[in-house]
Amino acid sequence: MSAATSTSAPVTVLTSGRLPRYIEPVVLGVTAVVLAVVMLVVTQGFNWALWLVLTAVVYMIAIGIGSSIVEGRRKAVDRIVRALVTCAFVLAVAPLISTLWTVVTQGMSMFNPSFIFGVGGNQFNPDTLEVAYTPGAWQAVVGTLIITGIAAAMAVPIGILAAVYLTEYALPNNPLRRAITFLVDVMTGIPSIVAGLFAFSLFALLIGPKAFSGFSASVALAVLMIPIVVRSTEEMIRLVPADLREASLALGVPRSTTIIKVVLRTALSGIVTGVVLAVARVVGETAPIFIAASFTDNFNANPFDGAMQTLPVMAYTSYSFPGTDIAASQAQAWGAALLLVVLVVIFNLIARIVAMVFAPKTR
Template identity: 70%
Template structure:
């Protein structure tokens, strides 16, 4: 009878199969720190610059990460790490102009923003005794004009764009002639330059009203030409994301197509629809050329969109640099303040859109 010998236990350190063959947890941060140091030392020899330092750091980081991962891990993991590194670098490169623009606008415009600047109308006065021109900065006329012109454009464009997208997704057949024609026209309108939209609106109202056709409503029509295709495209994609199973389940219960769209499709896609609409509003609220052509600009307060020129924040920022007054520094400061106010308005509109999407979304999607 043979006796089974007990299994001997290994006396050396036990290797963990889950952690072998891979870089340490924070290896990428260590490599990045080393790349920053090496690139700084190399550039100190030939001339240091921030842009060159960042670019050289990215190159050294990707090369070092690929080599170390290939040696320690394997080729597949090395490729994955390099691709993730490239995506991260591309994201940071795309983030640089955005952060730089916001930082510049905030730094230049924060000193100009005040309650008096927001609530007063910009004007200039001449003192005959001292022969000096005093400029009073103000953006009330531009804020009101921006809200009126953009609001009218949104009231016209959103229903047209939303109903068009509903037709294309819910009613039109794939090869129907009208649907193909509408899609083609939307694609053409998407590529129309903004200045062409302004010329179109000004020419149209010049024929209807006369040569002095500057008005806020004319500028709103120009913005509609730019806003409608954006609303159609964004809403169309959001409606396509709604599962067909929801539509079929509604039809199986005997619900009409119109009720299915209103009570099932639109509430399901409401968050995406609001986001797309806000993208369209943000697309046109900062337009300068069409408003400058169709509504011109003025320092006077005008809240009537059907008569006389109107001022907007983008045009105020442009004219502050292109047509400064006697005090050039004050005009430039007013332009930066208008730019910062425009950014704040866009942020406020996006926050309102997020809140509305949260409120009106179906309970399971909140």
Template identity: 80%
Template structure:
């Protein structure tokens, strides 16, 4: 009985025995190389040009970092790991490039708006007042009328749009057949409404109310109707997609127990998709709460406090930021500060809406073990 022979050693045609393992760079080599390359590029630029251009510095740092990490990894490790590190670096660079404008915008808004935003600014009605004693026009910073107008206009638009959008999505997914002409018509109209410019929605609302109440049709309710045109297609599309994600087995099990279809939709389908539906509604609100053109056309703007959405112009935070910056008063610095304050309050309002949406989505999400 012959002894078993050893397996032949695997060899590489060019470099002898093939390596089953390869070297490995240190764990934190990537941030170390990035810092070193950034410092070297900054030093060279400062020596050559006597000043540091941030944009050129960032671009050259990214390029030389990718070259350095690729060459080093290919020497110490292998070609596949080198390609992986280079591709990760490229993806990270494009991610930073996409996020940089957002971070820059938020930083600018917060840095400029925090100078003027305080409790007095939030609870005061801004505007210009004439002092008969000094015969001077005094600019009073304040955003109370804009905060109230934003909440009223957006709230009315939400109360109108959300039921219409959810019921339309339920009809498209649960009741209508794919060959139904009405379904095709509704789907086509929703697609068209999704791409409508916001200023067209404002012109539509103003024209509608001008035919009803006359040429002076500025009101908060008119602006809410304009926002409904923008909100409804978003609510329909997001709700429709969330309902389609509900497993059909849940519907079949409910119907097999003798539960009516309407109750199945209310208690099973919508309850299961509640988390996604709430997220879609919040996205729709965030889409319209910062709109300026339709509200500027339909509700105009005013420095007076007006909480009646059915008569007289009404102010919102977005319109206040636009008018204060585009049409400043005699004190330009005060007008610009008021614009930045309104912009910061608008950002804070959107953040609050998102936090509320997350809480509601967590409460209505299906409970699992």
């Protein structure tokens, strides 16, 4: 009796079938090839955008149906959602890859020492009595480094001190704290051209109508950098455990020394990373520098006298206002754009290295 009962009892299956691990790339590859052949046969042409969209849609339908039959509904939904997330990632990265590819392919022909360390401009040839335009970006490289360096020297101390006040001294209900937080939020969203107009108007009132200078552009960039430095430093300081502060204060260490020796030193990795990323953010600004410092083909390393050239402004002016040799001007624009990309990449690498070196665990 017991044997018959045991044999007739239903058996619960806790496992389901599984598709092979390589099924997703295989289905994707087969779908892409089949759709490409169909498009070539039917339309006698090939549209990359339509092919990519159809491949993604047909792939998700195929993998969803196959997974639901073999693995069940939950696994099928998981595979479809994973495919949607992958498509969203590709759509987000595609413009970046396309932009980098265009800049590298167009500007690689100018990426040589003569262009990087040469001063561009019109040169008169006494033998042929012709004026030739020679591309060169050294004046723009020097101007970019000088203007950005002065802006960082002004913005970093102000931003760090403001963040220290907001996190270590001001109470949550302090009216001044609320006002500073509100102003920082407003400054974070202002257009960059407004900062350029502010700097130019300020120096026009102090100096005169022709107030173009590298220092004026540095003030404009500092206005854009300060809220970024404040926000990043504030978040890094808040991550420092309160136990470290309490232990230092319990030992009789003054509050100022605790902030300098304990809080800022613990958060140094994140603070430096935020500062470098803020510099990388403003180094590519065009509008404020174009308004405040103008542009010139002459080499000028004095930020307090006359117009200065920068890489983003050089790229803009060479492409929008080409000289007599249009091909040379456009080549210079792409070369300046590639140099700017390389400079931003270097700043980001410096930020990563600094974050690893000054991290509390590695230090």
